[in-house]
Amino acid sequence: MTTESEPKPKEWTAKLAKAFSSPTIYAPTLAYECVGAREYSSYILYGLVVLTPYMLKRLLGFGWLTYIIVTALLALPIGALSLLLFSWVWPQPTDQTCALPNQALETYMTILDKELKAKYHGMSKIPMEVFFESYFDGDIDLAGDALTMFEQRYDWATFEITWRQAKFFLFQWIPELLWHSKKQDETQVRDHYDRGDDFYAAFLGDRMVYTSGLVGKLGERETLEQLQDNKLRDVCERMQMCPGDRHLDIGCGWGTLAAYAAKHYGTESVGVTLGRNQTAFGNARAAEWGVGDSAKILCMDYRDIPRRPRYKRITCLEMAEHVGVRKFQEFLLQVRDMLEDDGLFYLQIAGLRGAWQCEDFVWGLFMAKYVFPGADASCPLNWVVGQLETAGFEVRTSETIGIHYSVTIGRWYENWMKNKDQITKTYGKRWFRIWEIFLAWSVIIARQGSSTCYQILAHKNRNGFDRSRLITKPMGAQ
Incomplete structure (x- = not known):
């Protein structure tokens, strides 16, 4: 119930949209809340994980060692099933700030x-x-x-x-999470990224960068190319790239960052991808930009990258999700081994909010099935930072750029819709519709924080590392 001084639901919706209004950002028109972590009792989950195997122990009479093993094996399925039931029976939260249109x-x-x-x-x-x-x-x-x-x-x-989603989670998502073999990763990447460069160019545009751009001027409607140029420049500046620096870009996509760093900062850049089409495109672009000798794209698994000589700068933009949770620490230890002691590591990784809502899981399972199979290492920021520190890195800076991602995906969506006829003719209505829903929904998902993206700058945690060269002025300092 609202008082005279409080905004009524429909008025609040209008005020909220106006507050977000910007030439560049896609404003929310219905900021409605979904049930999630605040309503889901972790204590009930812990109780089910502990008591369900105990009931089996009492019923079947097995020992405590077996009980511990059974508990470990059943923890994830029990958690998934309890979440499944919770999503069915729990009502919508009552602390809404806007009303539904209630249309048929x-x-x-x-x-x-x-x-x-x-x-x-x-x-x-x-x-x-x-x-x-x-x-x-x-x-x-x-x-x-x-x-x-x-x-x-x-x-x-x-x-x-x-x-249907529960079945996918239990019988496909979990096995893929536990396995992550070279063959599995190669099959998933090539099935996805070797579909055709024209498919991706239809929404990525000229830069062919499949990662979040950065908004540079909030008061202007920047183009997709401006957003991506902002990001490419930002990465190179954060990494303090200099002429002659050996630079490795893991999961380089179509090789744009490697070519950009070589062209504008004089680096000796190597990009690595499993995509055959991406490899050919990246090397062709480097030659076109006049840096074919200093920017090379290699088609190989990240695990096969030669570790010597080491690299002064290592970047990894939205590829580490595909490494998988089980392999993530091993991957970071490999990066540390390939990095010079005074080098810098830049990790841009898509992640999830810890205080989830049910929509987050429905969207995540959709993405795992249709868009990014095997990308199970999209986790909350505290998990990523913990993994980095365990591997011997010190995190220097961390930025959350979900709102930038929302803007980027919005530009992708606009491009995709403009190329509807071309895509439908070449790839069929089904593929067009999958990416239509993926892009439209993800504009909102990234904006509201369900899924976001983190930019992390790290270096080896060594006493001799010169941390003073990473000092920046306090905001507002003259």
Whole structure:
């Protein structure tokens, strides 16, 4: 209940949108909350993880050592199932700052499948997973623009985790997390990135950079190319790149950063990727930019990178997620071994918020299935920092750039929609629709903090490292 001095729900929505208004940022039109970590009791989870195996112990009569093993094996499935049930039964949070439009489902979509239409119509809501699977299969058409529709998603969708998603999590996501062999990584990367350069150019544009750009001028509507140039320059400046520096870019994509550093900062850059198409594109670009001798793109697994001679600068932009949780420490130890004692390591990595909402998991499972398979090392910042410190790094700076990512993905979405006819003709309606939903939804996901991106500058934690050269002026200092 609101008082005269408090904004009413619809008024608040308008005020919120105005507060976010910017020529460059995609403003929220419905900042509605979803249930999540605040409502999900960790104590109940811990109790289930401990007591369920204990009940099996009492029932089957096995010993304490077996109990410990069973508890370790069942912890993740029990956690997943408890989250599944929680997402079904818990009501929406009551501390909302805006009201839903309460429009009929038909306002947002046209359901073509008769059985589906009989179940979801009028004021009923459709589970998000059911929606996007049906949309990809051609059983649903959108009534308007996907991004506009997703801004209103709480009015037409629910975010329970479905049995189909639970099955994917238990029988595909977990095995991939536990394995992460070279063959698995190679298959996933090449199936994804060797689809065709024209597919990615349709949204990445001329720079062919598949990572977050940076907003430089909030009061202007910067182009995608400006956003990516801002980021490329920022990385090189943070890394204090100088002529002759040996620079390694792990997971270099189409090689733009390696070529940029060689061209503008005089580095001897090596980029590494598993993508065959990316390798060919990157070497061609380096030659086109006149740095074919100082920027080389190699097609190989990161585990096979020669460790000597060492590198003065090592960058890794949104590839480490694909290393996997199980291999992450091993990867960081390899990076440390390849880095000179006075060198710098730049890690840009997509991550998740610790105080999650149910939507975060539904989106994450969608991404794991359709967009970035095997990228299971997207974790909260404290986990990433802990891994770096355990591997012997000192974290110098950390930036959270989710809002920059939202802007970047928004530009990707606009490009994708402009190239709809071309993509549909070459790759079919299904592939177009998967990326349409991925990009539209991710504009919002990155903006609201469900998934974000961290820029981390680190160096070896050694007494002899000259930390003074990384000192920056305090904000506002003359």
